[in-house]
Amino acid sequence: MLLSDITQTPAFMVESSMLQHEYDQIVAKMKALSTEVIPVIDQGCWAGVFQLFSNSFPSGKEMGLWFQDTPFFYEDTEIIDIKLPVKSSLVGVVDKNNKFIGIAETGKIVEQKRVICAKYKEVYEQHKHLDAVIDSAYDGILITDALGVVTRVNPAMSRFSGILENRFIGRHLTELFSQGVFKEPSITWKALQEKREVIGLQRYPTGQEHIVSAVPIIDEFGKVQGSVATVRDMTELARLREELNFVQKRSQEYQLEILKLRKQVLSDEVIAVSPKMVSVFDLAGRVADFDSTVLILGESGVGKEVLANFIHKNSRRSKGPFVKINCGALPADLLESELFGYEAGAFTGASRSGKKGLFEAAEGGMIFLDEIGEMSTSLQVKVLRVLQEQEFTRVGGVEPLQVNCRIIAATHRNLQERIQLGLFREDLYYRLYVVPIHIPPLRERHEDIPAMIQYFLNRYNQKHGIQKVIDSQVIHALKNYSWPGNVRQLSNLIERLVVTIFEPTILLHHLPEDVMTFEGPLARTVYHPAMPKGNFEDAIAATNPQMIEITESDNYNAFNLLERDLIIESLSRYGSIRKVGQALGVSHTTVIKKMKKYGITR
Ligand SMILES: Nc1ncnc2c1ncn2[C@@H]1O[C@H](COP(=O)(O)OP(=O)(O)OP(=O)(O)O)[C@@H](O)[C@H]1O
DSSP, rough: BBHHHHHGGOOEEEEEEHHHOHHHHHHHHHHHHHHHHOOOOTTTEEEEEEEEETSTTTTTTOOEEEEOOEEETTTOOOOOOOOOOOOOSEEEOTTTTTTTTEEEHHHHHHHHHHHHHHHHHHHHHHHHHHHHHHHOOOEEEEEEEEBBBBEOOHHHHHHHHTOOHHHTTTHHHHHHTTTTTTSOOOOHHHHHTOOOOOOOEEETTTOOEEEEEEEEEEESSOOEEEEEEEEHHHHHHHHHHHHHHHHHHHHHHHHHHHHHHHEEEETTTTTOOSHHHHHHHHHHHHHHTTOOEEEEEOTTSSSHHHHHHHHHTTTTTTTTTTTEEEETTOOOOHHHHHHHEEOTSSTOOTTTTEEEEEEEEETSSSSEETTTGSSOOHHHHHHHHHHHHHHHHHHHHSOOOOOOOEEEEEESSOOOHHTTSSOOHHHHHHHTEEEEEOOGGGGTTTTTTHHHHHHHHHHHHHHHHHHHHOHHHHHHHHSSSOOEEEEHHHHHHHHHHHHHHHEEEEGGSOOHHHHHHOOOOOOOOOTTTTTTSHHHHHHHHHHTTTEEEOTTTTTTHHHHHHHHHHHHHHHHHHHHHHHHHHHSSOHHHHHHHHHHHHTOOO
């Protein structure tokens, strides 16, 4: 605010020369106008003030005094800059030529100063707040004055452009372009010139691409006051979009994979929990769609037929037939006519019309040659021909017949050993060994056992219309067992338990002795007598750390020590060997054996 804003024209004023000869008249006029102070000028210029002191004298006579040293200020002086005279209540206001134009009361100046200071404080606070907002904005912000000179940039702007704030401030937008700070002519400059919002892409020395939206600031009179540009980092957005696309794509892939797995696992009713079996089924799932020959290897009862079935169901041939034959179950002649069929009258007892073989029956589908290691070498030649030329001749026939079927073979034998013994043809071996899949024995994948127990329990409960449950200690013991007969043995045992046990819960002592007391070299878990019964996994969780897992590679002594301590503690807790046996889930003879082993006396 300028001094001219509060300047007043006095009621009247006098020339300094007048004071000398018309003193009384001036005093009378001041009294009449109730004016105590009037300006005194000297040829139109400020000369001071004349002040009336009406009641100051005992005589009652009015006195006037001329103060020549009263200060004056120029009309365009900022009020906030004025240093007020201590005594005077008036200051003169003059123009550039020192011509007197009015007076300003010091009281008013003080008041205005106070108002301005309060406003300034308010504006300062707002400014600070605005500064914080601008500085913390994720987008870059660039502000210019009306001419296009940068007055403000925020840290994001410096970060995006790689240019420090002080290189922006005070520079004209066109200068920044010519210095290479902007790789393209300034969008903000265009907005200022065209007095409209302009949006465009701008690159900075960092090489990053940004989208800039620049708006001119126009006052109420339509005059451009400056501009504000917001700058958004497109590189970051593009990266985030790419990341999002990637994540979405992966998630779709996972969904498909899960759907596929679910379809495979659920529809085929196969259990695969252990990493080993998961990868077996994963490989089988991947090769299912191709017509390559698959050779399934593994001990008896591990699930070779289950896997062959799985491949068929998940293949393009799933609508075609799936023909199975156990090559070890039939004598060579019979197997030949079963596989390849025979012509009418091919041998004594042969049907008159001849008979189609299993290869013909498998047309358009798959044939599963189980126990191929048992096949005679003469028959192996015929199978080799099918594999190489997709043709064969029926027994007693001469015409080759074409066949379109995929071959999956399986064996529990070591075929290389059989090749050495001259029992298996090497050429057939390599023809079969296109995609070998080895199914590990059950003892090498204990993680599958609890799920399998549950699966077979459900299956046999349903089959026999009963509702048996299995105690967690049984699950533990079964998990610990070596399963020489693999999954088939486990399946048979569960069925036997379901149908032979009278009680609703299958308990540890219901198990065959060899299973119950089995002490194989595999991971063993020692049960504390306090171990709760019920869900097996819960039991494990609940008993930690009382339950200790000791693997073959661990220190076996530790196991013995623990077992010994467990028996001693149980004896003191339960008193009798029989009760200890019950608590530990073993027979009392086992407890006695262990006591002897560890030299424990009662
Ligand atoms: N992963 C599994 N999920 C569910 N059941 C299984 C699994 N593996 C095997 N079984 C079951 O175990 C039993 C034996 O399986 P399968 O006949 O496939 O074994 P195999 O290896 O072909 O035996 P063999 O060599 O004696 O012919 C079957 O009852 C089968 O249902």
